[in-house]
Amino acid sequence: MYEKVKNYNFKPFIGDNELLLIAGPCAVEDEDNLTITAKFLLENGIHYMRAGAYKPRTSPYTFQGLEEKGLNILKRVKEKTGIKVVSEIVDISQIPSYEAIVDIIQVGARNMQNFALLKALGKINKPILLKRGFGSTIHEWLYACEYLLNEGNHQVILCERGIKTFETMTRNTLDISSVPIIKGITKIPVIIDPSHSSGRSDLIIPLAKAGVAVGANGLLIEVHNHPHLALSDKDETIDFDTFKELLKQVKMLTDLYNKEVI
Ligand code: PEP
Ligand code: MN
16 A cells, blocks of 8 residues: 555645646647647636647657747747746756746656656745656555655646556546545645547547546646647647637536636
8 A cells, every 4th residue: 555645734736626727739839829829728718838848759750849949939928928838847957947937847757757857846846747657556656746745845736647558449548546546645636638648639528527527636638729730649639619618518517516717
C-alpha cells in the first residue's frame, strides 16, 4: 500500500466545488492562430490556455515544438489577450523563463519521474500540473507528487492522461478509477485529459463527462481552430464548435453537482 500519505494542511489549488477548464492546441504553432484560440477561449469563459512550446515526442521525426520561439509567442499572446497560459517544461534550465511567462507549469507523462526536475520545481512558487506517466502506477504518481510537496510547493494539480494497456482502439486507456482513488487518499486536485488518453476526437465529450461524473477537479482539452491542420495530435483535437458543445454538456453536469466552472 501507499504508506506515505501525509496529512498536508494547505488549501488545494482547485477546490472540490470547482472545475478548472484548461484548453488549447497541442503546440504553439504561430501567433495569429494562437491569438484566435485565446480569444475564443476567453469569449467562452475559459481563462487558462495550454499550448506546448517544447514538445517531448515519442518519435523524433514528428514536430518537436517551436521551443524558445514558441515560448515568446505564448508570452505575446498572453500580454495581448490577458489569458493565463499553461505549458510543458522539459528541463531544469528552463525554469527561470517559465517562471516569468507561464502561469501553470506542466510536467508531462514522460518526465513524471524526472526527480531532479521535480525537486527543482518544488522550490518555486508556481502551480505545477503533474501528468501521470503512461507506465506508472497511482502509487508511483503520488510519490512523484511528493517530490514537489516535500520541497514546499503545494500548488500541485495531478492529471490523469491514460495508461498503456493491451487495447488498441484508443491511444491509451483513461484510468477513470484513479480519480476517486486519489480523492480517497489525498486532497491534491486531480484533473483528466481525455485528449491524450484516447487519441480520438470523437471520444473527448463522453470521456470529459465521465471525468466530471467521477469527481475530477478539471479537464485538459486539446482544441484548435483548424484541427486537421494541427502540427501535432490532430486526431485527438476538437474544433471550436465541438468545444462549445462540450462546454454545454459539462455545464449540465456541473450544475447538477453544484460545481463552479473556473
Ligand atoms: C501533452 O500534454 O502535450 C503531452 C505530450 O501529453 P502527455 O505528457 O500526457 O503525453
Ligand atoms: Mn498533444
